[in-house]
Amino acid sequence: MDIPGKVVVITGASSGIGMATARRAAALGAQVAVVARSADVLNTLTAELNEQGATAVAFTADLRDPAQARHAITAAAERFGRIDVLINNAGQSAVGHVADVDLDAFRQIVELNVFGPVAAMQAAIPFMRANGGGVIVNVSSSVAKMQILGLGAYAATKAAISKLSATARDELEPENIRVLTFYPGQTATAFGHNALGSQQARQGLRGSLSGQPDAPELVAERLLAGIASETPEFSMHDQPSEMSKS
Ligand SMILES: NC(=O)c1ccc[n+]([C@@H]2O[C@H](COP(=O)([O-])OP(=O)(O)OC[C@H]3O[C@@H](n4cnc5c(N)ncnc54)[C@H](OP(=O)(O)O)[C@@H]3O)[C@@H](O)[C@H]2O)c1
Numbered sequence: 001m002d003i004p005g006k007v008v009v010i011t012g013a014s015s016g017i018g019m020a021t022a023r024r025a026a027a028l029g030a031q032v033a034v035v036a037r038s039a040d041v042l043n044t045l046t047a048e049l050n051e052q053g054a055t056a057v058a059f060t061a062d063l064r065d066p067a068q069a070r071h072a073i074t075a076a077a078e079r080f081g082r083i084d085v086l087i088n089n090a091g092q093s094a095v096g097h098v099a100d101v102d103l104d105a106f107r108q109i110v111e112l113n114v115f116g117p118v119a120a121m122q123a124a125i126p127f128m129r130a131n132g133g134g135v136i137v138n139v140s141s142s143v144a145k146m147q148i149l150g151l152g153a154y155a156a157t158k159a160a161i162s163k164l165s166a167t168a169r170d171e172l173e174p175e176n177i178r179v180l181t182f183y184p185g186q187t188a189t190a191f192g193h194n195a196l197g198s199q200q201a202r203q204g205l206r207g208s209l210s211g212q213p214d215a216p217e218l219v220a221e222r223l224l225a226g227i228a229s230e231t232p233e234f235s236m237h238d239q240p241s242e243m244s245k246s
Contacts, residue, residue, distance in 0.1 A: 004029035007080040012090030014041040016189030020220035026054035033076035064111035066119035073123035086124045088117035089139040093154040095197030105196035106153045113157035133176030138165040150205040183235040188213040
């Protein structure tokens, strides 16, 4: 789906990958709805985009709460009259070995990384059906396919959303709703700083991660390229248009 002129809803747009995606989508001519908890940051972002001639609106929600997720997505759809693209990007990590990971932190990231996108999809799908179709992108992570010590809980949430995304793809394909899954790798955002878990666990993880992180602007480009080519499953280091559409 081409981005110019489309209504694009982006969750987790107050930071990192989501903010870079909102800026890039607006620059390409999309009408943008941005969702997160940080109202001030979202309002500054939409003011910036609107000054540049885009149409951008902010909706504040704690996406761990399905009622707030549904309310924000519905408000965005009603504001623009439709949703063409939903990008489920908001996410958080919880760090800790399986032997002692904090279960309250684990529960919180299940609510955000798994229930949040499902609630947002459930709110957006009726509007997409009414409009004859749409595109949903669920932002997973490369760690969904790996074992990294201390990231088991987070990786489990991303593996869960990947599986839900693939199943929804087949369920919604007859209705012209394309459900895509994106697997970014390590990206230079506040994500590590924002992770739940003890200081000790987070420091231990930092020491075990290697490699140069991607810039969020580059990740945003790849995400939007994946939407343009409607590639079902794509990551940073492949060409979305060259990947299988199965
Ligand atoms: N950075 C990486 O290395 C990396 C790698 C692979 C995948 N990812 C995935 O990419 C996505 C974006 O991550 P990022 O790196 O851009 O992280 P980030 O800079 O920490 O941004 C996370 C975004 O999620 C929002 N968010 C967090 N908790 C929320 C809640 N309860 N309700 C609503 N919004 C909430 C934050 O906004 P508020 O705090 O304002 O609510 C923020 O806009 C996540 O799904 C992450 O799992 C990241």
